[in-house]
Amino acid sequence: MLTLNEILPQARKEKRAVGAFNVANLETLLSVFRAAEREDSPVIIQVYQRLFNDERAELIAAMTSRLAEKSDIPVVLHLDHGTSIEQIKKAINIGYTSVMIDGSQLPFTENIALTSEAVKIAHQSGVSIEAEIGHVPFGGGEIQLSTAAEAVEFVKETGVDTLAISIGTAHGFYKKEPVLDIERASEIGENVAIPLVLHGGTGVPDEQLKKAIACGIAKINIATELQSMFLRGVAGELEKNGDKFKPLDIYFKPVEEKISEYVCSKIRVFKTKII
Numbered sequence: 001m002l003t004l005n006e007i008l009p010q011a012r013k014e015k016r017a018v019g020a021f022n023v024a025n026l027e028t029l030l031s032v033f034r035a036a037e038r039e040d041s042p043v044i045i046q047v048y049q050r051l052f053n054d055e056r057a058e059l060i061a062a063m064t065s066r067l068a069e070k071s072d073i074p075v076v077l078h079l080d081h082g083t084s085i086e087q088i089k090k091a092i093n094i095g096y097t098s099v100m101i102d103g104s105q106l107p108f109t110e111n112i113a114l115t116s117e118a119v120k121i122a123h124q125s126g127v128s129i130e131a132e133i134g135h136v137p138f139g140g141g142e143i144q145l146s147t148a149a150e151a152v153e154f155v156k157e158t159g160v161d162t163l164a165i166s167i168g169t170a171h172g173f174y175k176k177e178p179v180l181d182i183e184r185a186s187e188i189g190e191n192v193a194i195p196l197v198l199h200g201g202t203g204v205p206d207e208q209l210k211k212a213i214a215c216g217i218a219k220i221n222i223a224t225e226l227q228s229m230f231l232r233g234v235a236g237e238l239e240k241n242g243d244k245f246k247p248l249d250i251y252f253k254p255v256e257e258k259i260s261e262y263v264c265s266k267i268r269v270f271k272t273k274i275i
Helices: 008-013 026-038 049-053 056-069 085-093 108-124 148-158 182-191 206-214 224-241 248-270
Strands: 018-022 043-048 075-082 098-101 128-132 162-164 196-198 217-222
Touching: 008 217, 018 026, 018 075, 018 224, 018 248, 026 043, 026 056, 026 224, 026 248, 043 049, 043 056, 049 056, 049 075, 049 085, 056 075, 075 085, 085 098, 085 108, 098 108, 108 128, 108 148, 148 162, 148 182, 182 196, 182 206, 206 217, 206 248, 217 224, 217 248, 224 248
Parallel strands: 018 043, 018 217, 043 075, 075 098, 098 128, 128 162, 162 196, 196 217
Antiparallel strands: none
């Protein structure tokens, strides 16, 4: 498996992005992996920090490693929204090739301090690291937009490899269509050379995503829609089959296929340049 440093700088240079898809079980992992193979595309397998509270994150790491060994596509295994230095160390110890430390809700100087410490640990282990400035909220919280000045200072002071910026997105489903601040993204991209990251990619119109990619966004996170598709797909199969018994692997196959089709469609958007 690779690090973000081995795939994202080139992606940014070529004005394309790599999809980072949050998985939580074997079925979502397989769906994403199969889609990436179909599209012959690099892929970032992300695991949300909550799954590090038990054995799930480690088991997903083992499955991802096995799939990557048997595949020709570039694969990164990434801790999403790491909350502490301890969690960063745990992710590295169980085989994650990339981590995120999220100090975006801290005061700016404290975010720099936390990120700087995490960067040293990650780089000593040969692991790439992402951080966030501004704040992309969960569940309808207040969006705190990033600025170019903050981005320049943050990258200089921390040495972080990739930077998640806040330009109008939020985590979860949107109540109304989001409008990205492309001018802000462009200003940040002109002043910061490292790959930029967009969180809250679910529900953002494709044309806005392409404009953000042209500004330097090289990693786009997709979590809510993918996991919701799994839940809605299983519910649909339950309703369709009623009391008829089917083994779990057969039950999940049409659900996995729909998720794979969705992931394929997002990968195509991410690697298609604005004409």
